[in-house]
């Protein structure tokens with residue numbers, strides 16, 4: 001949302017749907033007008049559950065700002081979604097009928113459950129364990145049957161049904177704010193920058209090619225994210241290629 005120029009450029013590609021992930025704090029009258037005009041831009045706002053949990057993670061007043069954004073979207077008849085980080089602390093609440101009824105009543109049409117993937121070992125206690133991830137998947141199956149008014153996606157949980165990790169250009173890749181092409185936001189390593197290469201070249205960077213050509217992306221692993229689990233290997237690949 002800090003780069004309105006990019007969002008305006010996306011708005012002009014009316015045959016492509018762009019989900020725009022945002023914490024919602026930069027939503028203002030001008031943005032509401034832009035989303036109103038460009039219906040291919042779909043805001044996906046981060047929310048963590050109740051007001052208490054959302055404000056505890058994101059700051060005081062954030063929940064109320066999100067609710068007022070939702071009310072404005074609904075008033076204008078605009079589609080929007082919610083993105084929820086699922087942790088050991090909120091995994092039950094965010095699957096509850098109470099939370100989802102509230103989102104649905106406010107006009108939300110999609111809920112994206114992003115399982116917490118730690119970046120450092122100190123925060124590993126927030127990452128859902130196997131039983132909790134299984135609970136999430138069971139709830140998703142229930143919600144899809146009982147509450148079809150919204151679309152539910154879980155990440156990385158749903159990757160099992162797409163045959164494993166879809167990072168490194170197998171399904172998508174991520175470009176960071178400096179232009180570095182990374183396998184996935186959860187695997188923030190890069191050996192090529194799209195400021196000096198094309199997207200096609202980035203797709204075939206040594207790191208991406210090595211990740212796709214081995215069995216790494218399809219390997220069995222513990223926890224939700226294979227490339228977090230195998231981060232030592234990704235770091236070794238980066239070191240190996242930059243040493244050449």
Ligand code: SF4
Pocket residue numbers: 155156159164165166167183184185186187224225226227228
């Ligand atoms: S790196 Fe992790 S989160 Fe990203 S696509 Fe692969 S398994 Fe999913």
